[in-house]
Amino acid sequence: MDPVLLARIQFGLTAAFHFLYPPVTIGLAWLIVYIGWRYLRTADPEYETMMAFWIKLFAMLFAVGVATGITMEFQFGTNWSTYSRFVGDIFGSPLAAEGVFAFFLESTFLGVLIFGRRRVSRGFYWFSTLMVAIGSTLSAFWIIVANSWQQTPTAYRIVGEGAFRRAELTNFLAAVFNPSTLPRYTHTVVASILTGAFFMAGIGAWYLLKGRHREFARRSLHIGLAAAAAASLLILVTGHLHSEQVGLTQPAKMAAFEGLFRTEQGAGLVIWGFPDAANQTVRLRIAVPRLLSFLLYFDPNATVAGLDQFPREDWPPVELSFYPYHLMVLLGGWFILISWLGLLLGKRRFTNRTFLWAVLLSLPLPWLSLELGWMAAELGRQPWAVYGLLRTRDAVSVVVPAEQVLATIILFVLIYSALLALLIFLLVREIARGPASPAHVPAKEVAR
Amino acid sequence: MSHALLQNIWFLLIGVLLTGYAILDGFDLGAGVLLPWVARNDRERRMVFHAIGPFWDGNEVWLLTGGGALFAAFPHVYATVFSGFYLALMLVLFALIFRAVSFEFRSRVESPRWRAFWDGALCVGSLVPALLLGVAVGNVMRGVPLTADMEYAGSFFTLLNPFSLLVGITGLAMFVTHGAVYLMNKTNGAVAERARKWALRGWFALLILTLLTGAAARWDAPARFQGKPALIWVLPALVLLFMAATRVFLAQHHPGKAFLTSSLTIGGLMALFGAACYPYLLPARNVVDIAGYQGLSIFNASASQLTLLTMLIIALIGVPIMLAYTAYIYRIFRGKVVLEEEGY
Numbered sequence: 001m002d003p004v005l006l007a008r009i010q011f012g013l014t015a016a017f018h019f020l021y022p023p024v025t026i027g028l029a030w031l032i033v034y035i036g037w038r039y040l041r042t043a044d045p046e047y048e049t050m051m052a053f054w055i056k057l058f059a060m061l062f063a064v065g066v067a068t069g070i071t072m073e074f075q076f077g078t079n080w081s082t083y084s085r086f087v088g089d090i091f092g093s094p095l096a097a098e099g100v101f102a103f104f105l106e107s108t109f110l111g112v113l114i115f116g117r118r119r120v121s122r123g124f125y126w127f128s129t130l131m132v133a134i135g136s137t138l139s140a141f142w143i144i145v146a147n148s149w150q151q152t153p154t155a156y157r158i159v160g161e162g163a164f165r166r167a168e169l170t171n172f173l174a175a176v177f178n179p180s181t182l183p184r185y186t187h188t189v190v191a192s193i194l195t196g197a198f199f200m201a202g203i204g205a206w207y208l209l210k211g212r213h214r215e216f217a218r219r220s221l222h223i224g225l226a227a228a229a230a231a232s233l234l235i236l237v238t239g240h241l242h243s244e245q246v247g248l249t250q251p252a253k254m255a256a257f258e259g260l261f262r263t264e265q266g267a268g269l270v271i272w273g274f275p276d277a278a279n280q281t282v283r284l285r286i287a288v289p290r291l292l293s294f295l296l297y298f299d300p301n302a303t304v305a306g307l308d309q310f311p312r313e314d315w316p317p318v319e320l321s322f323y324p325y326h327l328m329v330l331l332g333g334w335f336i337l338i339s340w341l342g343l344l345l346g347k348r349r350f351t352n353r354t355f356l357w358a359v360l361l362s363l364p365l366p367w368l369s370l371e372l373g374w375m376a377a378e379l380g381r382q383p384w385a386v387y388g389l390l391r392t393r394d395a396v397s398v399v400v401p402a403e404q405v406l407a408t409i410i411l412f413v414l415i416y417s418a419l420l421a422l423l424i425f426l427l428v429r430e431i432a433r434g435p436a437s438p439a440h441v442p443a444k445e446v447a448r
Numbered sequence: 449m450s451h452a453l454l455q456n457i458w459f460l461l462i463g464v465l466l467t468g469y470a471i472l473d474g475f476d477l478g479a480g481v482l483l484p485w486v487a488r489n490d491r492e493r494r495m496v497f498h499a500i501g502p503f504w505d506g507n508e509v510w511l512l513t514g515g516g517a518l519f520a521a522f523p524h525v526y527a528t529v530f531s532g533f534y535l536a537l538m539l540v541l542f543a544l545i546f547r548a549v550s551f552e553f554r555s556r557v558e559s560p561r562w563r564a565f566w567d568g569a570l571c572v573g574s575l576v577p578a579l580l581l582g583v584a585v586g587n588v589m590r591g592v593p594l595t596a597d598m599e600y601a602g603s604f605f606t607l608l609n610p611f612s613l614l615v616g617i618t619g620l621a622m623f624v625t626h627g628a629v630y631l632m633n634k635t636n637g638a639v640a641e642r643a644r645k646w647a648l649r650g651w652f653a654l655l656i657l658t659l660l661t662g663a664a665a666r667w668d669a670p671a672r673f674q675g676k677p678a679l680i681w682v683l684p685a686l687v688l689l690f691m692a693a694t695r696v697f698l699a700q701h702h703p704g705k706a707f708l709t710s711s712l713t714i715g716g717l718m719a720l721f722g723a724a725c726y727p728y729l730l731p732a733r734n735v736v737d738i739a740g741y742q743g744l745s746i747f748n749a750s751a752s753q754l755t756l757l758t759m760l761i762i763a764l765i766g767v768p769i770m771l772a773y774t775a776y777i778y779r780i781f782r783g784k785v786v787l788e789e790e791g792y
Contacts, residue, residue, distance in 0.1 A: 060552050066505060067548035073512050074541055077519065077530025084530075085598075088523020089751045093759055096520045099513030100766035107509050108777050111502030119780050131773075163597040164739075166523075169751075172758040397531035399599050408538050415542060419549060426556045 003402040004393045007079040010409045012378075014071045016371055017416045021065030023370050026140060026189065027196020028058045029133035031223060036126040046215055051129075053216070053435035054200070055113050057427060062110060064423050068416070079405065083385050083395035090156060090169045091146050094176070098142035106135030137189060144185045145176050150386050151377070152249045154178040158389070167389065179249045183242035184377070190238055191373065194231035194335060195366035200224035201342075202363030203431055205356040216435050218350050221342075221359070225349070228339035235332055240295065246380075247296040250387060251305040252314060253380035256321035258292060259285070260306040267292040267304040272326060277318040280307075316382045325376040331369040338362055454756035455746040458521040459726065461763060465517055467718040469510035470581075471626075471711045476500040476507055478627015478650075480547065480574025481620070483567055486631060486642040490560070491787070493567055498785045499634035501551055506774060508544070520759050524598050524749035525729045532592065532600025533584060536607055540577045547573030575620070582619025585721060586612030590669040591733035591743060598738055598749070611668040618657040622717065625650030626710045629694070632703035634785050644698070647706070651695055658687070658717070665724075671731065672724040680723050687716035 032054050039047035073095065076084050084091075109131040117125060155174035156167040169175060201224025207217035247254040254260075259275035259282040260267060268287035275282045290300040297304075307315055338358055342349045349355055381387060385395035449457075479486075479500050487493040519526040530537060546569040554566035590611055593601035628647035632640050662684065665672060690713040697706035725731065731743035739748040750756065 060556075063549050063552035066508075067545040070508075070512065070544050070548070071541055073515055074530060074537060077515075077526045078534050078537055079531070081527035081531035081599075084519065084527040085523055088519055088526065089755045092516060092518075092520025092523055092526070092751065093755060093762070096513060096516035096759060097762050097766070099509060099516045100762060100770060103509040103512055104506060104770045104774065107505035108774055110505065111777060112780065115498070115502045116780060163599075169755045169758070172754070397527075397534070399531050399601075400534045404534055404604075408535075411538075411542065415545060419545075422549075422553060426553065429556065 001402045001406060003400070003405060004396050006402055006405040006409065007396045007400075008392065010079060010405055010412065011075060013409065013416070014068065014075065014412055015378075016374070017420070018065065018068040018072055019370060019374055020367060020420075021061050021068065022136065022140065023188070023192035024195045024199055024367070025058060025062045025065055026133070026136045026192035027194065027227075028054060028061070028199065029129070029136050029196070030193060031196050031200055031227060032058065033126075033129045033133045034223065034227075036129045040122060040126050046219065049435050050216060050219060052117075055129075056430060059110065059114055060423060060426055060430075062106075064419055066107070067419070071412075079397050079400060080385070080395050081397040081399070083390065085163065086166045086390050086395070087150070087386060088166065090149055090153075090167055090175050093169075093172070094142040094146040094149075098139050102135050102139035102142060104135075106132050106139065109135065140188060140192065141185055144188060145178075145181055148180040148184050149175055149178050151184075151381055152178045152180040152245075153386055153389055167386070180242075180245055183238065183245045187235065187238040187242045187373075190231045190234040191366065191370055194228055194235060195370060197224045197227035197231055197339075198335075198359075198363055198366050201228060202360050205359040206431070207434070208350055209353065209356050209360065213434050221350065221356075225339055225342040225359070228335065229343050232332070232335040232339050236336065239329070239332065244296055247304070250380070252307065252310045253316055253321065254296070255305060255307045255310075256316040256318045256380055257325040257376065258304075259318060259322050260292075260304060262308050263303060263306040265293070265303045266290040266301045269295065270326070272330075273322075275318050275322045277315075282322075314383065316380045321376055321380040324372040324379070328369045328372040328376060331365055331372070334362070334365065335369075449753075449757060449760075451750075451753040451756070452747070454753060454760065455750045457760060458517075458750065458756055459722070459729070459746045461760075462514060462517055462521060462729075463718065463722045465510055465514035467715050469507070469514055470622075470718055471714050472510055473504070473507040474623045474626045474714055475630035475707075476504040476627065477574045477578045478623040478625065479631050480570045480627070481578055481624055482627055482631070482643070482646055483571050483574075486628070486639050486646060488638070490563060492639050493563070494555070494787060495635050495639055495785050496631065497551065497554065497570075498787060499631060502781050503778070504551065505548075506777075508548075517759070517763075521751055521756060522729055522744070522746065522749045523751060525744050528594070528598050528600055528730060528744060528749075529584075532602070533587075533607060535604045536580055536584065540580050543573045543576035545573075546570075547577075578623040579616045579620045581616075582622075583607065583612045583616035585619065586615030588725060588730055589615065589665060589672055589721065591671065591731040593734045594730070594732040594736055594738065594743060596736055596738060598744060601734070609668075611664050614657070614664055615661055618654065618661050621650055621654040621657050622714060625654050625694075626707075626714060629698075629703060629707045629710045633707055636784055644703075647698055651691070651698065654713075655691055658691075669724075676723070680720075683716060683720040683723060687713060687720060690716055 032051060035047055035050050035054065038044070039051060109128040112120060112125065112128040113132060116128070120128070153167065155169065155171040155178070157170055158165065159168050160166055200220050204217040204220030204224060207213045208221065243254070258270050259273060261280040266289070268289045269291035270282065271286045271288065273282040273285035293302040293304055294300045296302065307318070342355065342359065345352060345355060383391055383393070385392045479496055483493060483496050487496045550566040550569040550573060554563055587607050590609070593606065595601050625647055628643045628650055631643035632647060635643065690709045693709040694706050694713060697709060727745045727747060728743050729746060729749060732738070736742065738744065741748045
């Protein structure tokens with residue numbers, strides 16, 4: 001077996017699985033901060049009930065996020081040691097900063113959320129939700145800094161030869177705020193909020209459909225939809241800024257996203273189609289004329305570089321970049337539609353069963369769009385591990401035998417599938433059990 | 449600051465992070481290993497889960513931050529160790545995954561079989577790292593085969609040599625003792641009684657194993673003794689002093705003081721390990737020349753001066769804040785565990 005392919009499969013699987021958790025916890029964390037704030041202001045016990053319920057679900061999602069996150073921290077060294085040597089001088093600092101500034105904050109204060117309700121004041125309890133939210137959002141910042149440097153490396157010089165060849169840092173802040181950091185970070189954070197918002201709204205919709213926990217459900221649906229409405233528009237804005245940046249700094253990736261094989265003046269924006277890299281064409285292409293040129297350069301007649309500008313060996317996999325990117329964009333449209341429809345429906349959003357079903361069925365879609373966006377970003381970066389500097393095939397560990405990687409892939413698949421199944425089972429169980437008012441917790445709960 | 453000074457500072461800081469990990473996650477690893485032996489029924493086991501529940505995650509971050517700092521400050525060491533010790537690290541990783549979810553999953557279902565499964569996950573998930581981290585330390589002490597390109601040249605089984613296994617068992621005894629002393633502080637009744645018995649047993653095992661490891665190192669890792677100043681003998685003397693004090697405090701029923709001296713014992717052992725290896729982070733067992741050194745040292749495997757300086761600034765800003773709120777949260781949860789409806 002090809003050790004590079006195996007290492008890529010393992011990294012892809014473990015990263016895709018890990019990426020299911022941090023975004024939803026970031027989104028939920030901020031919604032919990034909001035609910036906690038309402039509770040502090042109004043002392044309405046319904047908000048306390050909501051906090052307890054969402055913190056319970058949050059803690060389970062967070063635990064699997066932590067467990068699978070350790071894998072990511074190890075894996076650069078275990079499977080990509082040549083990469084680690086090459087980028088360590090720059091890539092390691094954000095990972096260490098993530099530990100110091102983010103991981104400690106979120107994990108320490110999460111202990112207060114789970115165990116400390118009777119030990120701290122209401123104000124401090126709320127402060128702890130805020131610290132968890134800030135910690136998880138900072139964590140996203142540092143990991144996206146590291147990943148963005150792979151995409152658009154800046155502030156480095158290449159030194160050394162052979163095993164000692166590496167990129168050395170020349171300016172820390174310039175490396176942190178490389179051209180893609182802010183577009184990617186803002187886009188990911190609003191997508192995270194959207195994921196948490198649809199999770200909250202979807203569960204609220206389910207209770208309303210079942211006619212259970214009405215007050216809880218109405219408030220959850222309301223808060224979730226309002227956050228989703230704001231986030232879905234911000235996703236459009238940040239997505240646009242991010243695409244502009246990709247067009248400017250990673251033109252081959254943009255060409256693959258759009259299936260643009262030939263450089264074009266006044267290039268159109270593809271809505272859908274079926275790219276065929278072998279014949280260098282997009283079949284059944286539906287496009288808005290000149291819109292890509294306009295969006296990227298604010299000029300309908302601007303020239304957009306096609307894949308013909310790049311040697312074939314530097315092309316990203318066109319189909320694997322194109323489909324995830326376009327599916328993600330279409331899903332983005334759906335999020336705007338459904339959340340704004342909810343706001344327009346007014347009070348009927350709590351009773352219209354078709355709408356409630358649509359919200360419930362949309363619950364998993366933000367996860368899908370996150371995964372698709374991540375695939376587009378990372379497959380579109382290929383064939384490079386560090387854009388233009390280090391090829392993926394040259395980045396793997398040289399000493400790890402392929403059969404050991406195959407063995408760990410099998411173990412990861414087994415363990416992660418079991419974790420996901422158990423987590424879904426437990427989440428569904430808790431959701432079916434429903435929120436319990438902390439003031440009168442059932443006797444069974446006390447006896448646990 | 450000169451490059452060499454920064455390299456030395458980062459050697460020390462990585463040592464501090466790993467020592468913090470050994471002391472803090474050490475007690476919850478030890479308590480996890482002891483779970484089936486100190487807690488016999490569901491109520492007692494919940495007590496143990498509650499004793500470590502609010503802290504284990506923050507404690508484990510010391511390891512993650514230590515790993516990140518090693519990546520940033522000494523990228524070649526990170527790359528060589530993590531790829532070279534591939535299977536061993538994957539075992540630690542799978543153990544940590546099971547352990548991490550056991551805390552959240554266990555309490556969610558009332559079935560005894562479900563709970564027994566996650567009790568087992570916590571115990572084994574704590575045992576594997578508690579043992580293998582020591583095995584890794586043992587291998588670093590005796591050195592591993594390296595190529596001139598800084599790559600590991602052994603196999604998985606090279607790591608399982610008698611000396612490293614001895615260090616692994618010593619580390620396990622250290623964590624178990626520490627975890628038992630911790631449980632004496634945080635629990636009541638039968639659990640605390642049993643924890644005391646395990647603390648005494650663990651203490652005796654640790655004493656014997658530490659002396660054995662010292663003697664075996666003389667024979668299997670002689671390079672760690674060469675060219676050291678005589679002052680280094682202060683460290684083993686201190687370790688023995690802290691261990692003696694722990695025994696006295698256990699006899700006098702002062703678990704709080706015993707926890708302090710047990711922590712100092714771990715700190716002393718880690719300092720001894722660091723001093724013995726300096727300036728190496730991963731010495732070579734074979735004869736090899738890596739940019740003038742016989743292995744990966746702080747001088748041939750480090751990041752650039754600018755990165756080390758930047759990281760130092762990050763540490764100086766972040767670590768004091770982190771220590772302050774960590775101490776505050778520990779204060780909030782001080783005292784013995786009281787089982788209530790919240791938590792696990």
